[in-house]
Each structure stands twice: as structure tokens, then as C-alpha cells.
Amino acid sequence: MAGSAKETKELLCEFLRAFYQRVWVSGTGGGICALDPDGNMLLAPTGVHKERVQPADFFTIDVRDGSVVKAAEDPALRPSECGAIFRAAILARQATSVMHSHALSSVLAADLAGDRDHVAIRDLEMLKGVRGVANRDTHLVPVIMNTPRESELTDQVEAALKDDRFAAAHTILVRDHGAYIWGADLWETKRHAEVYHFLFEAIVARNRR
Numbered sequence: 001m002a003g004s005a006k007e008t009k010e011l012l013c014e015f016l017r018a019f020y021q022r023v024w025v026s027g028t029g030g031g032i033c034a035l036d037p038d039g040n041m042l043l044a045p046t047g048v049h050k051e052r053v054q055p056a057d058f059f060t061i062d063v064r065d066g067s068v069v070k071a072a073e074d075p076a077l078r079p080s081e082c083g084a085i086f087r088a089a090i091l092a093r094q095a096t097s098v099m100h101s102h103a104l105s106s107v108l109a110a111d112l113a114g115d116r117d118h119v120a121i122r123d124l125e126m127l128k129g130v131r132g133v134a135n136r137d138t139h140l141v142p143v144i145m146n147t148p149r150e151s152e153l154t155d156q157v158e159a160a161l162k163d164d165r166f167a168a169a170h171t172i173l174v175r176d177h178g179a180y181i182w183g184a185d186l187w188e189t190k191r192h193a194e195v196y197h198f199l200f201e202a203i204v205a206r207n208r209r
């Protein structure tokens with residue numbers, strides 16, 4: 001990850017504002033993280049208006065054990081519940097940044113799985129925007145079941161990350177909830193977030209025809 005921890009936090013705040021405008025992190029839901037130059041995870045707080053998050057609001061988390069290295073300046077803030085899931089994606093997929101979306105398109109796209117544990121995306125030029133995927137590929141995206149607490153999703157997330165059928169996926173859909181989307185760096189996470197939200201919207205719209 002290029003850039004200092006300060007620059008990375010500023011970029012994370014900028015992306016949260018952009019994602020808020022797209023209605024991907026509204027109602028205080030959703031989240032984002034990225035690794036700092038020391039390899040620690042910079043994690044946004046939970047339960048706050050995402051478009052107003054400031055660099056001082058981030059928690060610094062040890063990726064290996066999840067312990068808090070440095071808390072946010074405001075003692076009233078708590079780290080996002082996404083932390084364990086973000087760490088799982090970072091460790092399993094060599095990601096350095098992960099975003100969590102509560103977009104309606106991700107919820108409706110997960111519905112298309114029916115009884116299956118995935119959705120298949122095909123015949124869309126935008127597939128090229130996912131690293132390693134071509135526009136002729138059938139791209140399988142895992143779909144997991146929602147749980148009462150976000151932290152309880154971690155076992156299902158880890159199983160999906162290990163599943164060879166989903167080796168090309170840079171996202172996991174959670175039924176009735178949203179999506180986790182990651183990349184090799186912050187900019188790739190932003191690109192993948194834009195590409196996957198387009199793909200989710202496309203498969204939902206096509207299914208209506």
C-alpha cells in the first residue's frame with residue numbers, strides 16, 4: 001500500500017463519502033478498511049454516519065489477532081463489526097483493502113441465488129473490470145446466509161474464501177444484507193466496488209425482463 005497511514009485514512013474517508021453518495025453505505029451501515037505501511041488494518045468505526053467519518057475516527061487493528069493497536073481518538077467510538085470478516089479476506093486473498101456494502105442491488109442480486117450458494121454472472125463487458133476475469137467468463141459469486149450479528153458471518157466467509165469454485169471472485173454476497181468487496185490495494189477495491197455494483201444491478205434488471 002503506497003502512502004502513509006495519514007494519507008490512507010484520508011483516502012478511506014473520501015471513498016466513504018463517495019460510497020455514501022451511491023447509497024452503498026447509507027443508514028450508518030457498511031464500512032471500509034485498508035492496511036497501513038506497517039501492515040496493520042485501518043478500520044472505520046461502527047454506527048456512525050459514514051459520510052462524516054474523519055481520519056481520527058479510525059482504529060488501527062492487528063490483522064493476525066484482531067487486537068486494537070490504536071483506538072480512535074473519540075473514546076465513544078467502537079470499531080466496525082466487519083473487522084473479523086475484513087481480516088479473513090485480507091489473509092485469505094492477499095487483499096489490502098475491503099469494503100462492505102449495504103446496497104439494495106447487492107441484496108436483490110443475492111436473492112437470485114435461490115436454493116444455490118452462488119450467483120453466476122455472464123455476458124457482460126463489465127466483467128473485465130474484475131482482476132483476472134474476461135467478458136466471456138461465467139463468473140461465480142458466493143452467496144452466504146445472514147446472521148443476527150455481523151461478526152457471526154465469519155465462518156461462512158472463511159469457507160467461501162477457501163472454495164475453489166469462487167477463486168476468481170473478489171466479493172461475497174450476504175443474503176438480505178449486502179456484500180463484501182476487496183482488492184489488492186485501495187484503488188482496486190474502489191474499482192471492484194464500482195464494477196460489482198454494476199454487475200449486481202445488471203443481473204437484477206435482466207432477471208426482471
Ligand SMILES: [Zn+2]
Binds near residue numbers: 029
Ligand atoms: Zn453489514
